[in-house]
Amino acid sequence: KNEVEQSPQNLTAQEGEFITINCSYSVGISALHWLQQHPGGGIVSLFMLSSGKKKHGRLIATINIQEKHSSLRITASHPRDSAVYICAVSGAGGTSYGKLTFGQGTILTVHP
Amino acid sequence: NAGVMQNPRHLVRRRGQEARLRCSPMKGHSHVYWYRQLPEEGLKFMVYLQKENIIDESGMPKERFSAEFPKEGPSILRIQQVVRGDSAAYFCASSRQGADEQYFGPGTRLTVT
Numbered sequence: 001k002n003e004v005e006q007s008p009q010n011l012t013a014q015e016g017e018f019i020t021i022n023c024s025y026s027v028g029i030s031a032l033h034w035l036q037q038h039p040g041g042g043i044v045s046l047f048m049l050s051s052g053k054k055k056h057g058r059l060i061a062t063i064n065i066q067e068k069h070s071s072l073r074i075t076a077s078h079p080r081d082s083a084v085y086i087c088a089v090s091g092a093g094g095t096s097y098g099k100l101t102f103g104q105g106t107i108l109t110v111h112p
Numbered sequence: 113n114a115g116v117m118q119n120p121r122h123l124v125r126r127r128g129q130e131a132r133l134r135c136s137p138m139k140g141h142s143h144v145y146w147y148r149q150l151p152e153e154g155l156k157f158m159v160y161l162q163k164e165n166i167i168d169e170s171g172m173p174k175e176r177f178s179a180e181f182p183k184e185g186p187s188i189l190r191i192q193q194v195v196r197g198d199s200a201a202y203f204c205a206s207s208r209q210g211a212d213e214q215y216f217g218p219g220t221r222l223t224v225t
Binding site: 030031033035041042043044045048050086088090091097098099100101102103104105 | 143145147154155156157160167168203205207211212213214215216217218219
């Protein structure tokens, strides 16, 4: 079983829909990261969370430390949101540095 | 204020040749991480370096792969005698000392023919 599990693996939506991507992890961590990768593109860090909730524009990320679970939500989705969204954790297993352990990614496609 | 730089962006090598991938961290960052993304697979940690030190190389294949981060100059990921299975995107990320937040470079896409 992977230390970081994401669901769903694939997600298709119509423009304007509300999107939720989930991430569960099985080890102690120092922080959880949400990353975005466009096809053939680089990786952009969207959020880094160690507790609570963060919001940036139409994106909201939350984390529940007790349940070892995080969600990334996109309100009013747009075709330009189409990308792979990757959940990653740092400090897994008590490591004292930021080495990332990744989920398998969620492929989001938003149709106009 | 340049971000993390990687070069080359695309690299084609024939089987048996050497590949050298370079990563210049953001200004003020002394920690470098290398990650590999195989086709149709997720990202995997390879190695973590500080200046002149390899801290964790638990994700590096035991043979043909090496990494360095000298006192001056970029971090280098070196793959000797490349094979087709080395074809992947190689990303480097950098961070400040003690910080969890990492900034990614654009990646080097290695194709072995």
